[in-house]
Amino acid sequence: MPIFGIKEAMNNKMAYFDYFCCHCNIIVFSIFDNTTFDAVEDWVNFAKKHSPKKTPVFLVAHKNRNRESCYEGDLNDLNIEVTSKEIQKLIDKIGAVKYFECKDYQN
Numbered sequence: 001m002p003i004f005g006i007k008e009a010m011n012n013k014m015a016y017f018d019y020f021c022c023h024c025n026i027i028v029f030s031i032f033d034n035t036t037f038d039a040v041e042d043w044v045n046f047a048k049k050h051s052p053k054k055t056p057v058f059l060v061a062h063k064n065r066n067r068e069s070c071y072e073g074d075l076n077d078l079n080i081e082v083t084s085k086e087i088q089k090l091i092d093k094i095g096a097v098k099y100f101e102c103k104d105y106q107n
Contacts, residue, residue: 021052022047027044027060028060029059029061030064031082032081037086040094044057056098059087063102064104
């Protein structure tokens with residue numbers, strides 16, 4: 001599926017077909033960006049609405065090894081890290097079957 005924001009996905013009728021035969025939903029957010037974290041519930045609700053019943057949800061936090069490499073604004077604004085407590089609360093709320101954290105690495 002192409003990468004959309006949640007609003008674009010809701011307005012794109014073709015996006016609904018991408019969930020029809022899925023075996024799992026993998027929702028990814030940036031651990032350094034509350035905007036992506038705050039959108040997780042919307043994505044889960046969208047996916048559950050269009051996926052087969054009981055399709056498992058996997059939650060993935062992307063941890064950028066070098067914060068500056070993914071941020072073009074004022075580096076003083078980077079105090080928006082999502083806490084472990086917030087993540088655990090979300091895992092319980094959305095019923096994720098598994099939670100992962102991944103990092104990007106450069107050579």
